[in-house]
Amino acid sequence: MNDQLQDVRRLENEFADAMNRMYAVGNGLARLRASLEVQTSAAPETWVSPHAQPVPAPGPTTTAPAPAPETAAPRPAPAAPTAAQAVPATVFAPQPSWWQREGAVTRVLALAGAVVTLIGVALLLALAMQQGWFVPELRVALGVALALGLVGAAHVVRAREIARGRSSAAPVAIAATGYAAGYLDVVAVTAVYGWVPRTAGLAIAAVVAVSGLLLARRWDRQLLAVITVLGATLLAPVVTDGVGDEVSLFVVVLSGAALLARGDRGWPALALARTVPATGLVLLGMVAEDTDFTSPGRLPILAAGALALFAVVGAVSEARHDRTDLIGCATVAVSAVTLLGTFGVHGETLRTTGFALVALAFAVLLAVTSRRPVGPVPTALATTFGAVSGVAALLAVTSGAPDRFVVSGIVATALGYAAAAVTTRSRVTLWVAAGTTAVASVAYLVHPAAYVDVWSAGNHDAAVALLDSVLAGGVAALGAWGVDVVRGVPARVRRLTRVAALIAGLAISAVAVVSVGLLLGDAVGATTAGYLAGHALATVLWMVTSAWLLLHGLRAESRRALSVRLGLGLAAVSVAKLFLFDLATLDGLWRVVAFIVTGLLLLASGTAYAKALERTRVPEATA
Incomplete structure (x- = not known):
């Protein structure tokens, strides 16, 4: 009797397990069918299947047995369903290979x-x-x-x-x-x-x-x-x-037709297809038409200008609908480089004029697309416009400026973009100003490098160096100002910019002072004396600035730590210049003047700083 009862219970458990598996299969098929219907439907809609949610499987149904005698073995409890049986596992359809996907092979062929x-x-x-x-x-x-x-x-x-x-x-x-x-x-x-x-x-x-x-x-x-x-x-x-002019005109017409047909909205591959190959053919056609570049034609300029215009229009159109688009930036950059290249093979007048016009056009484009109703365009595209404008402006300066004033033109370009950043308070314009400032800083190094020894300083153009120093000082001041007024600049970047502007200003002031000394020395026929006097005065000027920073830092609570650190650092630099450069370069009276004045300024700075520090501590102790 007990054996028969055990067989009945075993069959009940097997039946319950089979039911659980059937429910799992049914739920998996329902989910798979729902997924396929959603994928093939034209309009997405929420589909609810009566079997979408797992249906709990019924537990083992047991019939209450007749009371067993007390001597009979106790009846074992029915086996409870396991977790895997209670909650059916999700069935995932296997991912087909690429050649099994619908339309893949047809598309490739x-x-x-x-x-x-x-x-x-x-x-x-x-x-x-x-x-x-x-x-x-x-x-x-x-x-x-x-x-x-x-x-x-x-x-x-x-x-x-x-x-x-x-x-x-x-x-x-x-x-x-x-x-x-x-x-x-x-x-x-x-x-x-x-x-x-x-x-x-x-x-x-x-x-x-x-x-x-x-x-x-x-x-x-x-x-x-x-x-x-x-x-x-x-x-x-x-x-x-x-390739030649005919092909250049044809690809321009084709690019314009592609833009008019779609406007690049949502079709990035078309934007690349209508811009990149066309610019390449325009450049090749320019080379093919005139291999020695003695008399290049004007048609490649028109073709490259049209392609650049189409690229800008398509990029702006796409950017107003997709803020993350980067293809438009690439097409604008490629077309702009092509346009600059077509100007670059011509004579100085046309080349310089073309570079300047490109710089002006993209600067205006940046201003127009940064505001309504056209903009604002995404930052990446605006940065591309600004970068093209800055590069074209630098090329115009280096191409058309006289050799004597090339550095002046580069620094003046940086000054113009820095002023624009302060006026517009645009981060993109500030970045362009930072880029042109970096180039101007490298170009400006020719002046301090020439003032290392008296011979090279005597052969250097001191008037141009003084002019460039004035312009560079304006760039440093406007750069620090622009970082302060433009929103969204981190506080750490603001502090670093102030420090960099101060260091640049000190170097520029030294060059300016030495230039003035050289000019005055040339006027009286004592170039060497003017050079030595300029360096001595530059060291004294640095020490005066150090003293001002130390005293100013104690008065300004918010900038105390930064001003004191800069003042001490500048004092150390002044003393280092005094011993490492002035001691070896200066001679006679100017060496004596530099050491005595710098030493007195150090003593006065220390005494004044101690008194100022004591005055700041008295209110704190009283409080």
Whole structure:
């Protein structure tokens, strides 16, 4: 009897375990079906399955047995369901390989087929011209027939796919190949055979390109637009048997058509496809038209300017909808570099004027896009505008300024951007000012380097050094001011900028004082004496500044620690200069003056600092 009762209980437990497994399978299938329905639905919606939540499996059903005799063995408790049985495990569908995903293989084959077909068409046209196959009219007619046939076939394939409720990349690749082939036909009849004027060829090319890009917009397929643009851009030199002004004009028209068709919104690959290859062909065309750069043409400038304009418009349009876009920054930078390169091969007048105009244009662009109604654009794009403006301005200065005033022009450029940062209180403009200031600082080093010994100082242009020192002092002052007034600058950066401005100001003041000494010495015929006097006065000036910082630090509670540290550090630098430079360089009376005056200033500073410190402690002790 006991054995039969144990068998019954065992069968009940096995039945409960089987029920748990069935519920787990049912719940997994329900979740998988819900996921598939959400993925295939056009509009996302919340789908609730009656089995979406795990249904607790019933416990083992046991029938109360008849009372057993007292001598019978105690009945074991029913086996409780385990955790794995109570909560069914989530079933995850295995991730298919890339070639098993829907449309993956079709997309790859379609793209490869489009590329190969376009290359074949271009090679056929080039070979037909080289070998004299057919008459030109027949070649062009066959090309037009091929282009129309491919576009028509693409519409047929897409209509059949829509009727069957599916979509693939095949019609996209076919249509892109057709439009690119048609565009190459236009290039041939305009640039190769010369049947139509250049203006008419550009108009026809624009119609073909716009129709293909509008179809891409209608189908909402970026791949169609990218293949159309890339195919026509890269294969145009094959048809024309080289690059030149005609190809440059064609790629500009194509880039403009791509911008008008979409505006770069949400299609970053199209932005790159219509900008980067086109700028490369413009540069190559400029080289091909004039290999020795003796008389470069002006058309590459117009082409590069148009590409830069298209890149800016597309980047601003995309940035207003996607604040994280970086493709627009890349296209603007590439097109701007190309534009500067086209100006760089010309003579000094045009080159300098072009650089200056680019600098001014991007500075105005930065100001316009930083405010409504156009902006504000993202920081990355604004920084790109500012960087282009700064680089172009520096190039304009180094290109057009006389050799004597090159450093002056660079420092003046940094001063202008620093003033703009203070006026606009823009962080981007402040960063541009910081970049130009770094370049100006390196350029300004030629002056202190020339004042190391009396011979090089005597041959140096002291008047220009004094002028540059005045400009550099303004840059240091406006830089510190700009960091204070611009919002969002960390406090640590503000402190470091003040310290850097003070150090720069001391170095600039020393150069200015020595320059004045040299100018006065030249006026009286004592250049060496003026040089020595200038260095001695510079050391004294540093020591006076150190004393002022020490006393000022005790009066300003908020800046006490920083001022005292700077004052002590400057005193140490002054003494180091006195022993390491002045002692070896100065002689006679000026060495004596430098040591005596510096020593007296040190003694006076120590005494005044002790008294000032005592006065500050008396109120504290009284409180």
